[in-house]
Amino acid sequence: MxxxxxxxxxxxxxxxxxxxxxxxxxxxxxSVDESSQWLDTRATCSLLGITDRHLRNLIAEGTIHGEALRNVGTVKKHRYRFHRELVMNQYLKRKGI
Structure with a gap:
C-alpha cells in the first residue's frame, strides 16, 4: 500500500x-497585458490621430479625464499615461460616434 x-x-x-x-x-x-494598456503621449496621439497640442487641449477642456489618464510625472512637469480603451471611448464620445 x-x-x-x-x-x-x-x-x-x-x-x-x-x-x-x-x-x-x-x-x-x-501582467504584461495590463501594462500594455497604458500608452504614452506619442502612442496615444497616434492612436487617436491627433497632435500633441490637441491632446493637451482635450485634457484641459476635461474631455479626456478621470481614469483614462494618469500623471506619472510631477506636479510641475506632467508626464501622462493614457488607458487605451478609456481614452478612445472618451474621445469618440466627444466626436459623437
Missing part, C-alpha cells in the same frame, strides 16, 4: 508543479 501511495504522491506533485507553472505563465501574461 505504501508503494502505491508514494507513486500516487509523486504523480500528484508532478501535476501540481505543472499547474503551478501554467498559472505563473497566465499571471505573467495578464
Amino acid at each position: 505504501t508503494r502505491h501511495t508514494s507513486t500516487m504522491d509523486q504523480t500528484l506533485q508532478l501535476r501540481i508543479a505543472s499547474l503551478e507553472s501554467k498559472l505563473d505563465a497566465v499571471l505573467a501574461k495578464l
Whole structure:
C-alpha cells in the first residue's frame, strides 16, 4: 500500500508543479497585458490621430479625464499615461460616434 501511495504522491506533485507553472505563465501574461494598456503621449496621439497640442487641449477642456489618464510625472512637469480603451471611448464620445 505504501508503494502505491508514494507513486500516487509523486504523480500528484508532478501535476501540481505543472499547474503551478501554467498559472505563473497566465499571471505573467495578464501582467504584461495590463501594462500594455497604458500608452504614452506619442502612442496615444497616434492612436487617436491627433497632435500633441490637441491632446493637451482635450485634457484641459476635461474631455479626456478621470481614469483614462494618469500623471506619472510631477506636479510641475506632467508626464501622462493614457488607458487605451478609456481614452478612445472618451474621445469618440466627444466626436459623437
